Amino acid sequence: MLGRLREVIRLRHYANSTEKAYLHWTRRFLAYQRHAGGEGEPTSDDVRAFLTRLAMAERVSSSTQNQAFSAILLFFREVLRTDLDDMSKAVRAKRGRKLPTVLSVDEMQRLLAAVEREYQLMVKLLYGSGLRLMELICLRVKDLDFDAGLVVVRSGKGDKDRTTLLPVTLHAELRGHLATVQQWHKADLAQGYGEAPLPDALARKYPNAGREWGWQYVFPANKVAVDPADGKVRRYHMHAKVLQAAVARAVRRAGIAKHATAHTLRHCFATHLLLSGTDIREIQELLGHESVETTMIYTHVVRELKTKAHSPLDDLYSRFVQARSVAADGP
Numbered sequence: 221m222l223g224r225l226r227e228v229i230r231l232r233h234y235a236n237s238t239e240k241a242y243l244h245w246t247r248r249f250l251a252y253q254r255h256a257g258g259e260g261e262p263t264s265d266d267v268r269a270f271l272t273r274l275a276m277a278e279r280v281s282s283s284t285q286n287q288a289f290s291a292i293l294l295f296f297r298e299v300l301r302t303d304l305d306d307m308s309k310a311v312r313a314k315r316g317r318k319l320p321t322v323l324s325v326d327e328m329q330r331l332l333a334a335v336e337r338e339y340q341l342m343v344k345l346l347y348g349s350g351l352r353l354m355e356l357i358c359l360r361v362k363d364l365d366f367d368a369g370l371v372v373v374r375s376g377k378g379d380k381d382r383t384t385l386l387p388v389t390l391h392a393e394l395r396g397h398l399a400t401v402q403q404w405h406k407a408d409l410a411q412g413y414g415e416a417p418l419p420d421a422l423a424r425k426y427p428n429a430g431r432e433w434g435w436q437y438v439f440p441a442n443k444v445a446v447d448p449a450d451g452k453v454r455r456y457h458m459h460a461k462v463l464q465a466a467v468a469r470a471v472r473r474a475g476i477a478k479h480a481t482a483h484t485l486r487h488c489f490a491t492h493l494l495l496s497g498t499d500i501r502e503i504q505e506l507l508g509h510e511s512v513e514t515t516m517i518y519t520h521v522v523r524e525l526k527t528k529a530h531s532p533l534d535d536l537y538s539r540f541v542q543a544r545s546v547a548a549d550g551p
Contacts, residue, residue, distance in 0.1 A: 341390070377508060439457055
């Protein structure tokens with residue numbers, strides 16, 4: 221049944237992290253059902269009991285319980301081919317409105333100064349482009365448009381593409397970084413590997429595309445690894461936990477008391493743009509939010525900020541709009 225659920229998830233092109241989470245919760249639910257003495261296929265009563273246990277005994281957050289319910293709902297509908305009855309009898313974890321953690325401009329500058337040198341470019345790009353962590357990690361060389369000042373995000377959240385800012389102040393540093401990465405790629409090719417993994421079925425359609433420079437990761441891992449799927453030696457992207465740990469060390473080193481993570485930089489990007497007068501609809505587009513209501517949460521954060529210092533993003537957005545209009549007009 222878990223194998224069938226994995227097939228359904230991959231047919232829907234869900235993210236790898238979503239696949240792992242859904243399989244985890246479905247596995248836990250089935251183990252709970254067996255432990256509780258359930259016989260045969262699980263029922264909606266088993267789901268209600270499991271969700272109630274998560275809320276009452278394990279005291280999980282509302283988002284965690286909702287993720288578990290979404291996984292089990294998909295399992296029932298697509299694998300067991302049955303709909304769940306009304307879940308109103310299940311105890312649901314409640315969550316009030318929460319404001320995202322946002323660093324002030326001064327704190328942001330201290331954080332950037334405290335980041336170790338090898339991770340500074342990645343942290344600057346997270347802040348300057350408003351990328352999600354995995355969007356940054358999975359960037360390919362072809363997704364950087366220096367002429368237009370754009371970063372093209374491919375298959376972001378919801379499997380949607382979008383464009384966002386590529387800060388002009390990072391162009392020279394990025395070009396130098398890419399020159400080093402290209403040397404790694406040439407060395408990999410000389411040793412008989414150097415083929416980057418391609419999404420979906422592109423490897424069958426374009427067998428040699430994985431060796432092209434444009435498909436290489438902007439931030440590759442330091443070492444090559446064997447792909448267990450086909451046994452090929454590849455250089456994957458840097459692991460997300462490596463950058464998360466680097467940001468955590470920088471937060472402690474900078475003496476910032478707030479609970480700031482790599483995702484906090486995305487919140488800082490949106491809030492500082494809003495402080496500099498950028499329209500909320502444009503910020504919604506840059507962040508890739510489906511609804512403007514999601515972006516409106518940053519207006520509440522702005523009200524909490526009493527002073528406004530000069531932000532590195534103050535002049536960035538106007539340059540982006542100008543570059544985007546030039547790119548749209550074409551030669």
